[in-house]
Amino acid sequence: MNDKKIKNVFIEGAISSEFIGRSIAKHQTKTSIGAHNIFLGQVRADEVDEKTIYAIEYTAYKDMANAKFHDIREATFKKFDLTCMHIYHSLGTVKVGEICLFVFVSSPRRKQVFKALEYVVEEIKAKVPVYGKEIFEDASHQWKVNS
Template identity: 30%
Template sequence: MSENILIEGPVSQAVILNGLDGFNQYPDAGGISIFIGKVRNDVVSGKYVQAIEYSAYEALVIKEAEKIFSSVKEEFPEVKLIKVFHSVGIVNAGEISMAAIVAAIHRDQAMQACKKIVELVKVKLPIWKKEIYTDLTYMWKQDNLA
């Protein structure tokens, strides 16, 4: 289920579209929810974010992702399939850094489960973010549920 979570560089549209392929095997899944997260060019202390460099502990990412997926499927029993893709390496402002796709019997559970997965991925997976500014200085960023 989580064998291809980490993607080098930006998550491409092709990766997201290919990720939808497995959902056809669940004809009872009437709702598919997709979240796509991009790097924002936020202003921090008067400097614009140019990119984020993501690094990860891959083996632990896979292990923790499986725990997240299991807990979400337990909380939302109509969920049939979950896929998550997250960047490692440099992703420029405006590019996609994460995608989550969830199929469930009904749309409400698909949307709720997708939101929960995104929140848990941001705080539970060992993925670190180094914000790189246009003046090439940087700062390590800490995630929260905001």
């Protein structure tokens, strides 16, 4: 752990396309950047036993999750030549078709961002204590399992 401040990665509810658009626009002043890469996780309307998922309700062990997001950031900056990186994850209810995870990496050159983005997303899935409760249209539920 270093002395850089741990950021809050969580956003209540879905991540809007306006938020994502504004985030991209903010980088126009960072003119050393030559390549951005963005991952957007979207809630999928999976069908299980003839019932369809309507939304996912996210909860997290927030302190540990933010600490893990921080560690992932630090490790990613060490591993790849990035100019900047942003991670946002939803908490609470996100309906099908809406965005629940937004990862944004930027670098002077493209090859770094392709590799870095995959690394960040896989690390998040493996190491961050976030839980998705999948809600069906009839209000029953099951707990999401990452594949």
